[in-house]
Amino acid sequence: MNPQSSFYNPAASNGVGLMEIVFWALPGVAFFVFPDNLSFGAQVLIMALYAMSLGLILGFAGIVTLGHAAFFGIGAYSTGWIALAGWHEPITATFAGGAAAAALALVVGPIVLRLSGLPLMMMTLAIGAVLFEAANKFGWLTGGENGLSGIEFAPVLNLFPWSVFGQTSYLYCLAWLFVMFAIFRSLVSSPFGLALQGVRENALRMRLVGAPVSAHLIKVYAISAFMAGVAGSLSAQVTGFVGLDVLAIELSINGIIMLVLGGVGSIYGGPLGAAVYMVLKDFAANWDPYNWMAAIGLFLILVVLFGRNGLIGLGQRILPKAFLISLPGTQRMVSRRQAT
């Protein structure tokens, strides 16, 4: 496959693209332009991280899952439990949330990833449904329908207290998103990332050339789960609350919708799609939820029938080529690489 022709994927071109700088400048600008909406902004960033983690397995490894919310939910609940047990340091708690999700992925991954297609979707859907039911029924542990509330954390790095207006939340989430994105970006352009794309295109051929397909898939599943767990954990810290909706099937499906809106298989697809989705949904908050459903449904039909690669694909078609280039400093590095 040729990443340049089908997807806007700067990671494939060994340099920092001009659009990447624009992209990362946007959340910084938003911090100053919308000082009253920073709590909402933090939610957007969390969803961006969640959609990105789904993009890693769906877009780059071809694992079509209907149960990704499980990892988000486990991350959120474990962070909630840690806080309620008396540990209030936010960064370690976030790591713990991610680790809990990754542990779950390492347990279920070896089993579910042997399936593909419809059985895989069913298995992930069923596991997600079991977890949701479990959270619903084990009320002494999860608070059931009332959820876990009163989750509080100490100031970040003991310097930045959590403020009412959400400055700390916003920047804290942005920092996590950026770090996770940097890992994601270098991961998909590494040999491991290329192997994953090989598995996505044709798992049988990858097996024939000797690639450890199942090990690759389990590994990427765990990494993606870690990122989703971090997103869940951040949501618990920022809102101070964990409800049943963090495990709901709606969250799994919404993740896919965000990813498709942005562009599957592009590293910016998840974050961009999540941001646009959240903002549109916020504008449509006064609508009848059924109208929102109709709009999303029509959008999905049109994307499959006519549009390719969501907004990223659209940007790639209408933006002048000059915007899509890598920056000069990094291009020299590319040419040196090719010479050796």
Next chain:
Amino acid sequence: MEYVARSITFIAIYGISYGMVIFLISIGLVITMGLMRVVNLAHGAFAALGGYFCTYLVTTHSVPFFAAVIFATAAVAIISLGMEKAIYTRIYKATELDQVLLTIGLMFVAVAGLNFLFGPNVQPSRLSPTLEANIDLLGRSVQVYRLFIVAIGAVVVAGLWFLFENTSFGARLRAAVDNRPMAQAIGIDVASLYSKAFVLGSGLAAFGGAVGYGMLPIEPLYPFKYLTIIMIVVALSGFGNMKGAAIVSVLVGIVDTAGRYFFPTYGAFVVYGFLIVYLLLRIEGGFKRKSA
């Protein structure tokens, strides 16, 4: 002793009738997935539409229940033919992700459309007086409706079995499921077979939604609510396997009912646990071979 006998009667009647409705709704998807490999998440919408037409005719136009069922089935079958030609033919060769996206989109539009046309509330499920009556069966009072559903389900299973095993249509269908290129090579018009199977499947779903609305209440979120159970039946029964679907549906119905009866708190786990165990057992078996 009497408690055991009564429980078993209850679980058998309620489980089997529930299973039969699930069978009617899912069988169409089992067939079309076997033929076209399309993951149609919007299949439940046909059942919902059938249920809506039926309840609309029964409540506002006082059409007799049985006539309304037949009319609803026919109407949905015609609509599904148009849908197949306009939309589904475009995704037969698309990737799984595209199929999932498009059919989720269709389901959303269907849910919103049903809400727009009929409102957000649960529709009344009026049956004919004979069906609403109760009779005494082995010390347990049972609604005639439940027995009627069991009978209808048995008739449909027998009819489909005859259609698949003893008619030329069934033979061609089985040939196309087993090996499509070979079926085409010997002159079977697979495209028209697809359309017929799709219409048959959607019609059966509408029939299931209509006759089953006493059990699965009709509301806009119907396609979403019963998606999981439909997909469970499809995943368990194997592509295009009619007999498998019948057995699995009844089994799922009984397991679900028994789970809710004996462990009311944890009943919902039982059917999911059943699915997970079943998929685990078959992990090296049918699916792998067929989907490779």
